[in-house]
Amino acid sequence: MQDAVEKLLGILDLERLEDNLFRGVSPDQSWQRVFGGQVVAQALVAAQRTVDPARSCHSLHSYFLRPGDPATPIVYDVERIRDGGSFTTRRVVAIQHGRAIFSLSASFQIMEEGFDHQMPMAEVPGPDEVPHGKDLKERILRDAPPAVQRYWMRPRPIEFRPILFDHYLTENKLDPVQRIWVRCNRSVGDDQPLNAAVLAYLSDMTLLDTSLFAHGLSVFDERVQAASLDHAMWFHRPVDVGEWLLYAQDSPSSSGGRGLTRGSLYQRDGTLVASVAQEGLIRPVRRG
Template identity: 70%
Template sequence: MNDLVAKLVETLDLETLEENLFRGISPANGWQRIFGGQVIAQALVAAQRTAPAERQVHSLHGYFMRPGDPRVPVIYEVDRLRDGGSFSTRLVTAIQHGQAIFTLSASFQVKEEGLDHQIPMPALPGPEDLPSGESLGEDILARAPEPVRRYWMRPRAVEFRPVSTDHYFKREKLPPEQHIWVRVTADIGDDPALNAAVMAYLSDMTLLDTSLFAHGLSIFDERIQAASLDHAMWFHRPLRVSDWHLYTQDSPSSSGGRGLTRGSLFSREGVLVASVAQEGLIRPRRMD
């Protein structure tokens, strides 16, 4: 396991303070606020720590209320709402400076058989056919603004290979959709709970940007005030985040200063492993 992935796994390994009470820390990366995917994943880990071991998360729903402060720990308080015959429900509140910054509800289910169908994975180039790393920055993003290049070239535990990068250096109004291959850059093993938490972490990356494509804008545009408002995720089938997954995204609507984006995560074999939905703030800034 490389250092970046090991640091991510360490960040998700919460400290137990008391029954139903956990503490999480943020890596020292110089960011002004905590990455939303980190709070989602840490809150999910807190819920997992209180759920029966034989029950895996099948859905989560979260609301962002305040930006997280990366300089201080986050306290996660878990309310064990219910343990039924097949399902367990948990409510997690993330707290900093005496105030709630995020809430998450999560549902866990015992493994069982049932009806099974899924939508097909789009026919798109595979990750081996797409630029990555230095070639992505030098050949594809050379014309993109500096904030875009800096974002894509930043060392991280998660590797992205976008099918198209047109929206990063064009001001044209484009269809509100994107497709990105994604994986963790080292093997984290087969633990279902850890794989689900890391998938929740990376599911918050790139998602909000999709709602801006129809307007010829990107998340890096200084004319836009952008922030995640909520995040929902459904886990359909077993997954391994160290393997490539295709993250397909589309935005059916934006209005009232908010944009809605939906996402689907497919394994290399075309298996739909998870679905995502997020509404975010995409408010035009006053430039006076």
């Protein structure tokens, strides 16, 4: 797990090619395509490196344009849209094989005081009260499909502890709601830009699945074609990704071959640190 974290931090340490040009690589070239959260996080890092450190990202909006090739480095081209008195805006295009595969717009702001409120966190079992580790493997995953077993037991830099696993063990149509405890497998320190990048990385995990629960399906089902189409985040408050966060998700709608999922990331004390929204392609596989 620690090696996986080091690998993640390594791919987030982009190579600077020019003032506004950066290059990143993928951690595992055996994947069929680049993980979307990786591209979001790397593009955010590229933008961060052209912004005054006194300004932190408060929002990003992005589109996945083409599947990324994990065997090829990704070039991130940053456009300095605006440097204002309080806000800074950057646009980033990720390029492979001479074509754009991803685009991101991000806004940065000087920290300031202002009105403060948030929606409360739901009462749920804590991360130590839900099945995990050996208990998860022996009690729950033994009855899950092989693809689900491989996914949840694979070593990764982010640890997930779902409160309920019902969605992966049945084809019944269930409420499109999911609650998962998440954290990086070790602290990345007080560096808030790096914490934000890791949070962006993990925020792309499990969202598409939530939009399929209402249809008795999951992204592991061979009958489903699924892919992220866009991804938006709002960073509300400082975060330590090495501490447990509750990722509360719900999918208000699916239509036209697309599913929308919203997410809220809370600290254990109930502080809302970020909000997420993603629309993904979810359509039956067309055969013949």
